[in-house]
Amino acid sequence: MTSNTISSQVLFADVNFPSHKVDQRFSVGPSVLKTLDNDQLKNLLEFYATTHPDAQVLSRYADTHNFDAANFIHTRAKVHDHLILDGRKIVPSKSFKNSSSSIVQTKIDGTRYVGQVFSIITHKQTFVDKAETLLDISWFSPLIGMDTTLWDPL
Numbered sequence: 001m002t003s004n005t006i007s008s009q010v011l012f013a014d015v016n017f018p019s020h021k022v023d024q025r026f027s028v029g030p031s032v033l034k035t036l037d038n039d040q041l042k043n044l045l046e047f048y049a050t051t052h053p054d055a056q057v058l059s060r061y062a063d064t065h066n067f068d069a070a071n072f073i074h075t076r077a078k079v080h081d082h083l084i085l086d087g088r089k090i091v092p093s094k095s096f097k098n099s100s101s102s103i104v105q106t107k108i109d110g111t112r113y114v115g116q117v118f119s120i121i122t123h124k125q126t127f128v129d130k131a132e133t134l135l136d137i138s139w140f141s142p143l144i145g146m147d148t149t150l151w152d153p154l
Contacts, residue, residue: 026083026084026085026133027083027084028080028082028083028084028120028122028133029080029081029082029083029084030080030081031078031079031080031081031122032078032079033076033077033078033079034076034077034078034079035075035076036075036076036077036121040077040119040121040136041059041060041073041075043136044057044073044123044125044134045057045058045059045073047132047134048073048125048128051132052125052127052128054127055071055125055126055127055128056071056127057071057072057073057125057127057128058070058071058072058073059072059073060072060073060075071125071126071127073125074123074124074125074126077121077122077123077124078121078122078123079119079120079121080120080121080122081120082120083117083120083133083135085104089101090102090104090117090120092117092118092119092120092136093116093117093118099116102116102117102118103115103116103117104116104117104135104137105143111142111143111144112142112143113140113141113142113143114140114141114143115137115138115139115140115141116137116138116139117135117136117137118136118137118138119135119136120133120134120135120136121133121134121136122134
């Protein structure tokens, strides 16, 4: 298990919500190196354009005149089987039905949100200082008018 003290990033796929930085200590479980699918690569390109614009990360299919200097997206990433955050083991869901250990929540700009994790990846990209650990969250909804004090830290 790898322990991280760096900030993680939450990558929101299939929802109209920007990436959000979560400054928390976490550990990731074992991983395998996998080739990312086109949707994941599209989301990563948007993520790097927002968070690391100086890296100028390009799609593999980008039309460029200076091929040697182009910073193409790396198509492989470490995919982790779980993440431990605040003593809770988060396991990515494989479906919308059985998902109790993949449900996460966070507070953004004063509003508490809840979502479902579908993958946990660590991606390293040229011209980005450190590898980014990202959560791929398929749906993300605000908890409005709901008492969430039971979930607040002690």
